[in-house]
Amino acid sequence: MDFLIRQQSDQGSHVICLRGNHETMLVRAADKLRSDRDLMTWWRNGGEQTLDSYGADDPSELPAEHISWMKQLPLVHEDRQRLFVHAGIRLDVPLALQSEEDLLWIREPFLSSKDDYGLLVVHGHTPTTSRQPDLRANRLNLDTGACFGGPLTAAAWSGSRRRPMMFITDAGEIVRV
Numbered sequence: 001m002d003f004l005i006r007q008q009s010d011q012g013s014h015v016i017c018l019r020g021n022h023e024t025m026l027v028r029a030a031d032k033l034r035s036d037r038d039l040m041t042w043w044r045n046g047g048e049q050t051l052d053s054y055g056a057d058d059p060s061e062l063p064a065e066h067i068s069w070m071k072q073l074p075l076v077h078e079d080r081q082r083l084f085v086h087a088g089i090r091l092d093v094p095l096a097l098q099s100e101e102d103l104l105w106i107r108e109p110f111l112s113s114k115d116d117y118g119l120l121v122v123h124g125h126t127p128t129t130s131r132q133p134d135l136r137a138n139r140l141n142l143d144t145g146a147c148f149g150g151p152l153t154a155a156a157w158s159g160s161r162r163r164p165m166m167f168i169t170d171a172g173e174i175v176r177v
Contacts, residue, residue: 001063001066001069018077019070019073019074019086020104021045021086022045026050026059026062027067027071029041029042030062032060042059046147078119080160081157081161083122086104086125087104087105087110087123087124088107088110088111088121088123089103105125106125107126111126114137114138120163122140123141123143124141124143126141127144128141128143128144131144133153142154151170152170153168153170154167165177
């Protein structure tokens with residue numbers, strides 16, 4: 001977290017971090033006015049491992065600057081060719097009217113849709129069964145199941161190309177597209 005916060009601070013608009021469902025769950029669980037449901041939902045979705053990594057017993061003990069940083073993260077980032085979002089979008093809803101719930105949690109009908117939003121929608125949230133990025137005409141799913149032992153995967157673009165030029169895994173594997 002400190003690395004990401006520092007990189008975003010030092011690099012300005014060159015480093016974009018988005019808020020996903022796990023950050024949202026953590027922010028809710030760390031709130032002293034949380035509900036039991038907020039705490040248990042977070043706990044079932046990686047909360048125990050997060051507490052272990054911090055050496056903490058309760059999410060309210062986590063560094064306040066980390067929680068504040070997560071709260072301010074945007075839900076989407078758009079450039080001229082791509083829309084970056086955690087889970088996906090409702091293709092029939094204008095971007096400005098998308099719900100936080102859909103941006104953080106949607107699966108269907110987004111994953112099955114062949115509709116073109118006008119931008120390549122780059123997302124994660126739903127691990128691919130092949131443990132390879134899922135590149136389609138309208139979207140790119142980069143979730144290759146790192147939480148289940150699969151690789152952590154990133155994409156690299158060149159210039160204003162809509163499609164990525166390569167995928168890179170945490171094992172150093174480079175796949176040219």
